[in-house]
Amino acid sequence: MNQKLTPQEKFLKSFFGISEKKIRSLHKAQQALLGDLTAEMLKILSYRQREVIKLRYGLADGKFYTQTEIERKFEMKHGRARRIEKSAITLLKVYYEIFVTLQAILNS
Secondary structure, three states, X not given: OOOOXXXXXXXXXXXXXXXXXXXXXXXXXXXXXXXXXXXHHHOOOOHHHHHHHHHHOOOOOOOOOOHHHHHHHHOOOOOXXXXXXXXXXXXXHHHHHHHHXXXXXXXX
């Protein structure tokens, strides 16, 4: 059966590069843990960054908003949502790399 990915699963696929097959093989507890990790990671962002990421990746209401839609919603100038999204993703990737490194150190 070919089910659609949930917004949370789409975020995991696009941001972390987890394959759709791997996502589907995860147990519910593992998915919840990844969801908790995502929620924790979003806490490091500013309010505006967090809202842009949540809207772009469907984490707010399941709908994936375009950058233009986000700019209209927040009354931003053209291109601002792209810059906010880019800075947020850069920060999230740094945070994720630190998390993975710390996890490797603790597990060794």
